[in-house]
Every structure is written in structure tokens, then in C-alpha cells.
Amino acid sequence: MDLLNDLTWRGLIHQATDRKGLSDLLASGPQTIYIGFDPTAESLHVGHLMQVMMLRRFQRAGHRPIALVGGATGMIGDPSGKSEERNLLSAEQLEKNVEGVATQMRRFLDFEGSQGALLLNNLTWMRDFSYLDFLRDVGKNFPVGVMLGKESVRSRLESEAGLSYTEFSYMLLQAYDFVHLAREQGCRIQAGGSDQWGNITAGIDLGRRMLGAQLFGLTAPLLTTSDGRKMGKTEQGAIWLSADRTSPYAFYQYWINVADDDVLRCLRFLTEIDRQEYDQLESQVQENPAARTAQQRLASWMTQLVHGDEGLATAQRATEIFFGGEIDALSDRQLGEIFADVPSQELSREQLGGDGLWVVEALCQAGLTSSNGEARRTIKEGGAYVNNRRVTDGDQRLTTADLASESTLVLRRGKKKYALLRFI
Structure with missing residues (x-):
């Protein structure tokens, strides 16, 4: 062509x-x-x-x-x-x-x-x-x-x-x-x-x-949504190409969340995929929009273009973490970006010293349970997680060795209810 x-x-x-x-x-x-x-x-x-x-x-x-x-x-x-x-x-x-x-x-x-x-x-x-x-x-x-x-x-x-x-x-x-x-x-x-x-x-x-x-x-044409609004802006501001201003994860998530009405136009406007692949993605959007196959292709293509293979891998890994992947070797900043909308509490770092912080108390402090009894039942039923690892021992104590980053613990109840504890 x-x-x-x-x-x-x-x-x-x-x-x-x-x-x-x-x-x-x-x-x-x-x-x-x-x-x-x-x-x-x-x-x-x-x-x-x-x-x-x-x-x-x-x-x-x-x-x-x-x-x-x-x-x-x-x-x-x-x-x-x-x-x-x-x-x-x-x-x-x-x-x-x-x-x-x-x-x-x-x-x-x-x-x-x-x-x-x-x-x-x-x-x-x-x-x-x-x-x-x-x-x-x-x-x-x-x-x-x-x-x-x-x-x-x-x-x-x-x-x-x-x-x-x-x-x-x-x-x-x-x-x-x-x-x-x-x-x-x-x-x-x-x-x-x-x-x-x-x-x-x-x-x-x-x-x-x-x-x-x-x-x-x-x-x-200008890059706009189907209802005429300029693309590339969120409540947090513009989506920048600099990783210092917009992380690879946030950049990736922006494209993953593009509306069905806009994703095909973005694929034509911004990527170099050929007509054959585009036609396949168009069919998938029409037949099974819930799979978001086109959004995943758009997000991967754009993130790799702007942030390279390493940036794409980081973004995909962060996405896995949000949906339950095990958390380790991340920074406070990375966790903050992944869980930007998750409630958090600040505690004294001293609570992780000595015998450590009782995991039951941690679930209560994070607001995931309302009482020690509810926290114990949640653990017994297999619904409590620290850094996306299931808690099996109701007597477990959390120390600095359990931190997911420099100062943060990620707690979860059930499949999607997250909270952060930051130890200052």
C-alpha cells in the first residue's frame, strides 16, 4: 500500500x-x-x-x-x-x-x-x-x-x-x-x-x-474521543511520554481503558499494525468487546514504542500485581502508582520492630475488617492476603522483612478489596 x-x-x-x-x-x-x-x-x-x-x-x-x-x-x-x-x-x-x-x-x-x-x-x-x-x-x-x-x-x-x-x-x-x-x-x-x-x-x-x-x-485530524474531547488527558493531568512524568504502568493503563468507541480509531491513527491485523481486531471488538483484545494490543504497541521492551514488561507486571500477582522488589513510587486509588493508612515503623505487627491487627488497621474476630474468620476462610500472598496463619507477625517496598505493605481481602499500610 x-x-x-x-x-x-x-x-x-x-x-x-x-x-x-x-x-x-x-x-x-x-x-x-x-x-x-x-x-x-x-x-x-x-x-x-x-x-x-x-x-x-x-x-x-x-x-x-x-x-x-x-x-x-x-x-x-x-x-x-x-x-x-x-x-x-x-x-x-x-x-x-x-x-x-x-x-x-x-x-x-x-x-x-x-x-x-x-x-x-x-x-x-x-x-x-x-x-x-x-x-x-x-x-x-x-x-x-x-x-x-x-x-x-x-x-x-x-x-x-x-x-x-x-x-x-x-x-x-x-x-x-x-x-x-x-x-x-x-x-x-x-x-x-x-x-x-x-x-x-x-x-x-x-x-x-x-x-x-x-x-x-x-x-x-486531532486525536479526540468519539464525543469530541481531546485524548491524552485524565483527572491527574496530561499523559506524558516521559517516564518521569507518566510511568509506563500509568501509560499502559491509559490505553487499556480506552473506550470501545475509540480503540479502533487509535489503532489506525497511532500504530503501524497492518490492515489484516486491524480487520481481525475490528471483528473481535464487534463479536466480543468484553475481552478487550483491541485495547490490549493498543496498550502493548504504544507502551513498547514509547518505553521500550523493559517499560512494557514493567507495565504488564504491574497490571498482573493489581489483579493478584505476587508483589516483590518494587519501590514505594511504583506501588503508589499501581494502587493510586486504594485507601492507605500511615503507621509508625516501630510497630514492625520486636515481635512485629500481628496480621489480624494489620487487617483491622487497614480498614479491611472491623474487628479481630472478623479478621480471624477472613484468614480461616482463605480470604486474607499480604503482598498478594495468602495468609494461612492467624498468629503471623509482620516485620520489615515483609514490606513490599521501602515502607509499604499491601493487604487484600477477597479478590479485589485492597488497602495499603505505610510505615513511617
Whole structure:
């Protein structure tokens, strides 16, 4: 399947400036495509994966991708899709963010060899541009009427927040990036999310005016749920690609819990599984949605892509633990992530000293039983567990040797009723 047909089947072409011309261009030989990423944080998040995977798909089809980190445009912030002006970042924070995003890009794209991907920062060519030079060389090629007609500008002008001159200028900067990359790198294609259509077409128009060149634009739909909400966000915040911000387990669980109405679209949009496997998963969703086979495939594929084999193994092991797998050699942080919604109690570490803490008392302290008698009956009936190991002795004493991590015991009653005891 050729690239454009594959993108079409996956539903990844929302808009294209010249579909026939783009098809002919790609058929003529290897091309260069770029997508910009403004470094608003030190890590990319799930919402960025649509564009990261777009670059990856082009590279796997034999083309050269450019991941452009917006060290310059990030100083302003893109108004597209925003209801109010962004907070401006300090130069120091922006530099950290650029470094973080650049490091993550290397996980997804191949930067080796003469045709390897390029990782560029637009601050490199914007740093020495004086204000007057930019107005003379670039600004004069921008009809204000055209800019005012762009949806990203018009919607903000009509909003209560309005639009500052700083954000109004963002379109010029992004448009000039396209011109610079066309001139210096032979880049004739820019892609992005559907909210970038105005900026992309502005770059195409600027390329025609400044270079006399035909450039091409391509947008993908935004990653949203079936009811229109942006994906990649939870009550705890964004789902990041950095393991320091979102653990492999939490990342894996996010995809495991994707709704049936959304999982097939995610498989098309974000993975590289082929049409045959997709059709099989689609049939399984229709015939037996309770098995969640598609969600398991999505979670495994995405976690392996972002966190590697080790991260996937860790996430799957943590999932097994939540459903009764034996617990050992974990950290407080890992246990905290696995059992984030489980009630916990803090006790003095001294209670684990000497003869230790009576397991019956531990069950009561954790709130799993209301009395010593109930705790004894639970143990006798085989329904009490410490670190997912069944308690068989009602006189057992718990010591520091029984801790599942640095300070935590995991207690369970029955199949699913968990509680944590933290010894401080």
C-alpha cells in the first residue's frame, strides 16, 4: 500500500492543499517533510504522537522527516486552538524544554546516515534576524486581509480574550520556517494537526511569493474521543511520554481503558499494525468487546514504542500485581502508582520492630475488617492476603522483612478489596 493510500485508510488526511500534486511529488522520489513542535514543556505528550507518527510513517516510506523544535516560536506561543494567550516562558525554561523534546524525538525517528531525519531548532535562523529586516524581507509579503481571514486569528479576535500583536505575529514566524526549510533543505511538504491549517497555508503562500516555489500542506485530524474531547488527558493531568512524568504502568493503563468507541480509531491513527491485523481486531471488538483484545494490543504497541521492551514488561507486571500477582522488589513510587486509588493508612515503623505487627491487627488497621474476630474468620476462610500472598496463619507477625517496598505493605481481602499500610 503506498503512503497516501495508507494515510487515507487510516483516516489521517484531514486536509491537503493539492492531493494530486502531492501524490505526483511523492511518486517522483524521496521528499523532505517537516512538522513543528513548540516546546511548551520538557516532554511531549500523547497529543503529539499523531504528528510524531506522521513523520515516522513518511520516513518508513523512504522520505526524510524534519522534526522542528520551536525554540523561536516557542517564545511567543501559537494562538491556534487556544481561547486565551499563553504564558510566556523564560529563556532558561525554554532551553530545557527544547532539550527534552529533542531527546524524545530520537526514540521515534532514525537520525543516522545521509538520509536520516533532521532535528532542527528555528531559533538557529531567527536569532540574528533584526526586527526591521524581518519586516522588510518577510512582513511585506503578508497581506493583512489574508491573515485576518484565517480561522485561528478570526476566532481569537472575536473572543473575549482578544489577540495580542505578539500572537498575531506567530503566523509569520511559522510561515518563514517553511520558506527557510524549502530554501536550505529542499523541504516542500509541511504537515500538522488540523488546527495548523491556517499557519501551513500561510507558509505555502509565502513560499510562492518569496521563492516562486510550489509547496504542499497536509493536516491530520486531532486525536479526540468519539464525543469530541481531546485524548491524552485524565483527572491527574496530561499523559506524558516521559517516564518521569507518566510511568509506563500509568501509560499502559491509559490505553487499556480506552473506550470501545475509540480503540479502533487509535489503532489506525497511532500504530503501524497492518490492515489484516486491524480487520481481525475490528471483528473481535464487534463479536466480543468484553475481552478487550483491541485495547490490549493498543496498550502493548504504544507502551513498547514509547518505553521500550523493559517499560512494557514493567507495565504488564504491574497490571498482573493489581489483579493478584505476587508483589516483590518494587519501590514505594511504583506501588503508589499501581494502587493510586486504594485507601492507605500511615503507621509508625516501630510497630514492625520486636515481635512485629500481628496480621489480624494489620487487617483491622487497614480498614479491611472491623474487628479481630472478623479478621480471624477472613484468614480461616482463605480470604486474607499480604503482598498478594495468602495468609494461612492467624498468629503471623509482620516485620520489615515483609514490606513490599521501602515502607509499604499491601493487604487484600477477597479478590479485589485492597488497602495499603505505610510505615513511617
